[in-house]
Amino acid sequence: MSPANDPRLRRRTTPEKAGTPEPAPSSTPQPTSGSTSKVLLGVLSIAFSAYVVYDKFTASTDHTQAPLPDAYALCSREGAHPQIYTVDPENPRAQCLLVHGDKFLSAGSLDHVQSSWHETSAGRLQVRYLEPGQMVVPGLSDSHGHVLEYGATKQMPLEGTSTIEETVARVRAYIEADPDILSDKSKYVEGWGWDHTKWLLEEWPTYNAIEADPVLAGRPVVLQSKDGHALWVSHAVLQAMDPIPDAVEGGVIVRDSAGRPTGVFLDNAQDLVIRPEPTYKTLQKRFAATVKDAHAHGLTSVHDAGFNPISLEFFRRYAACPTQIRVYGMKYFDETAAYWGDSFRKIIRAGNNRLSVRSVKIFADGALRSGGAALYEPYADNPETRGFMRVSPELLKDVIPKFMADGWQVNVHAIGDRANGHVLDAFEAALESANVTALRPRLEHAQILAQKDMARFGDLGAVIASVQPTHAISDMWFAEDRLGPERVKGLYAFRSVLDHGARITLGSDFPVEDLNPLAGFYAAITRVSPEGTSPHGPGGWFPEQRMTREEALKGMTIDPAYASFTEDILGSITPGKFADFVVLSKDIMAIPSTEVLSTRVVATFMDGRPVYGSI
Missing domain, CATH: 2.30.40.10 (Urease, subunit C, domain 1)
Structure with a gap:
């Protein structure tokens, strides 16, 4: 894919549509x-x-x-x-x-x-x-979040800025407030939450914006995007990565007109970025920050959507300590590594029923916000592309039946309709070697579903749609431009998914969205912004797709328990x-x-x- 044809390199030179509000923070007092x-x-x-x-x-x-x-x-x-x-x-x-x-x-x-x-x-x-x-x-449960990553965002939150310059100013303020970092330009500076789709000029940032600030210049800076699908790094980090490959399968290295990396890496290309591993003490601080906010919002259980080796080791140690949150972890699948489903020992209800790791998390495609969701047909606002798969359909059909035959629940990140279709194909292939119903496979996000694929939920009988209602009221402002007036009807189509026999479990994808489960409850039953507006008016965005209050409450309680094999306790x-x-x-x-x-x-x-x- 060339830079000229990549939808994620588009520049929006006009302000957001009049009357389109920015998502407001939750009105729930802290x-x-x-x-x-x-x-x-x-x-x-x-x-x-x-x-x-x-x-x-x-x-x-x-x-x-x-x-x-x-x-x-x-x-x-x-x-x-x-x-x-x-x-x-x-x-x-x-x-x-x-x-x-x-x-x-x-x-x-x-x-x-x-x-x-x-x-x-x-x-x-x-x-x-x-x-x-x-x-x-x-006790309320979030079926899709990122525990340690949320804690990291509390250190330097970048969400809510309207320009690149304002985002850089927050990073500078963070550095100036920490004498240890300020006095040592070799220390890595990490933050989370920037969102180029909310900037007045919608464009990808570059390392030049970081180097233009005298406090940031020359420092190793790594900034994660709000949706977790992009990294923005400084020139010092780029130099440490040299040599940078020409391309990465399932990812994009954003380049300028001369072909030079600009400092933004998307999806699988993020794995190229070098940064120090956090210490156990740092992870403890992040974990404590998440637990504190989780309890304040009524969460007693969370499903962590992707244990990498560092977080997996942390939670192994965590299970041996008396803690106050239940964590259902998904072990991250690295397509470049050897298959491990027949050798890794599952963790089931360890630490006084506080920790389980009996599922695998696979990324099928990218994100709609960054143009990486894999679609059957080209994007409406950029017909040159239809997104991309981060894992090939052939690999999905190979590893998913293997994991399920070895007794693993398989949870797959799938945003675009094409990605969801390929994952459902792999679940069907697993029927030959595994009891799919007993293993309760999950589509994480299940955002855009073609009508032909919605019907397959009922046919398979056991697939769980793990959805995030607050994504719907965040994305509704740009979704139709990106997908067109007909295809957008399959986006966040909760009622249609339920009517086709799927079981829905609700989450937030925190820190991408607010971890307050009541925000998800509100979005599911109203499909309007916190201010009471939507592209279709105060009645809601595609109001026929609303969930009932009973369904939404189940989606935060008994259905997440079912999706984590804990409905008996x-x-x-x-x-x-x-x-x-x-x-x-x-x-x-x-x-x-x-x-x-x-x-x-x-x-x-x-x-x-x-x-x-x-x-």
Whole structure:
């Protein structure tokens, strides 16, 4: 592919369309340790009965807390509408939940949970009550995120800039704020989140913009794009990479008119970039930053979409420590390495059910935002290309059946309709040698689906669509220009996917999008921006593709549990399952959709103990 024909080298010389808003940050307030006391409820002064008392449960941000009783109940107040959504089809709403140790013992009326407790013990049962308007849901899960990468973005966030110069200024401010980095020009400077599609002049940056700043000039600088599909590096990094190959299969080295690398590397070409490996201490800081934000937003489980060797080793060590988040990891597939599916030992529910690595993550194509999604037909805004596959269809048909025959769940990043079609072909090929239904293969993103391929979800019977609703309201502003008026109807077509028999599980792709699961819930049920707008008006972008609230809640609870083989222990408030649950300030199943994003997480519990907030 020549630079002239590459859609990712296009320059947009006009401002964004009038009336097209920038995505706003989540309106959910960011809790701090100082806010914990503000959400404590008043303490009842009278015991409910001889066997029922009322106590205060708290958790501080450093995870030290007052001891909790071994058993307690949390209830809607007498006479109030049941406020506990169990996501258990046999008992969908309950007045109370009962925790004993680290598990749910019962859910139902107060009389029912009291009876359940008395059958187990003659001891006293403590009862707490929800405030009016609050609700309880099972612990929330994000089915597609990047744990350590999110933590890295907290160090130098680059999202939200409108020009190359503004982005460079943020990097300079970061350097100037750190005396160690400022005084040592040999230290690598890394950041994440720049998005050229949001700049007033939509163009790829170059190393010249970095070298033009006197503080940055001469330093090794590596900046990751918002979607994770591009790296922007300084001249010092380019020199360290010399010699740079002419081309990389499944990637692009952006070059100037003279053929010289400009400092931007896309998709597989990113592997050429040299940067130091982070220390274990650095990874610990990144992990802690992610966990803190995850708990503040009600997340108790995350699916990490791509363990490279460094992150895999970190999480092996992590599993041996007492930690407060459940991680389902996907081991990264390197197409240049030898097949390892028959030799690598899977990790299943290690570290007190905190870590599993029993799936492989394969990248089939690039991203729509950067023009790398593999399409059946050429891009509408650049007919010279139809994107590219990062892994050939032949290799997919070879390795996917092998991994599945060796008992691996196979999760494939597939954005374009052509990429999704090739992956479905490989899943069908696996039917000859593996029990596909038992292995629950996943299409990660499943963004653009041709009608002929949507129908194959039902035929295969077990393929999971792992989707990110916030991508839909981010991409809706440019999607039709890129895909055309007909093909765009297959983009983020959640309702069509469900109607064709697929199971949908929701994620955010953090740090590409906000990790707040309520942002995904809102996007799934409204298909409008946080400001209430869309290219099709306030009714939503292709509103016929909206999910119901019940479907969206399942997509954040029981369906991610199913997609990670943990539905027997997680995903619903069901007796015998681990007592992971979240208290929300509003009932998101009943309030107007405009209030969803202002809903706060009051408390997050894991194994029956608070890891954030209080009740």
